[in-house]
Amino acid sequence: MANGDVINDSTSWAWNISIVPLVAFFVLFIVQLQVRYDEKGINYRFFPFQLQYQFRSWEEMEAAYVRTYKPFSEYGGWGVRIWHGKAGFGYTISGDKGLQIVYKNGKRFLLGTKKQDELNSFMNEVYKKGLVKDVADNSDTKDRY
Numbered sequence: 001m002a003n004g005d006v007i008n009d010s011t012s013w014a015w016n017i018s019i020v021p022l023v024a025f026f027v028l029f030i031v032q033l034q035v036r037y038d039e040k041g042i043n044y045r046f047f048p049f050q051l052q053y054q055f056r057s058w059e060e061m062e063a064a065y066v067r068t069y070k071p072f073s074e075y076g077g078w079g080v081r082i083w084h085g086k087a088g089f090g091y092t093i094s095g096d097k098g099l100q101i102v103y104k105n106g107k108r109f110l111l112g113t114k115k116q117d118e119l120n121s122f123m124n125e126v127y128k129k130g131l132v133k134d135v136a137d138n139s140d141t142k143d144r145y
Helices: 010-030 071-075 116-128 139-144
Strands: 032-037 041-047 054-057 061-068 079-083 088-092 097-103 108-112
Touching: 032 108, 032 116, 061 116, 071 088, 097 116
Parallel strands: 088 108
Antiparallel strands: 032 041, 041 054, 061 097, 079 088, 097 108
C-alpha cells in the first residue's frame, strides 16, 4: 500500500454504531436488583455488576421502613446511586417504592422494590420480633431519619 492511500473503513464504523445499542439493550435487559430478606438481615446484589450478595444485618440498623421515594429528585435517577445530602445511598431499578434503611451511624440506604406488598408483610413480622424500628407511622421520628 502506498503512503498516501486511503482505507475505506466505513464498514467497521457502521458495525460499531450498530453493536453499541445492542450491547446497551442487552445489559439493561439483564440488570437486576436481587434482594433476599430473612430474620438475620438483608442480602442484595446488583446483577450482573455484583456477583456476590452483600449482607446487612438488622443489628446494624436503627430503623427500616417501606416508603415512596422520588427517583430523580432524591437520587438523580435509577441504578446504583450515591447522592449527597439526606437521601444517601440507593439501589433502584424502576418504580418509586423501596425499603429505607437508617444505620446506627446515621447513614441512609434505600433498596428499591417492585414487591411492596410482600415487603410490607415481611417487615411487619420483623417489627413484631423487635429486630428493627418501624418509623413509618410516626412522622416526627421519620423526619429525623
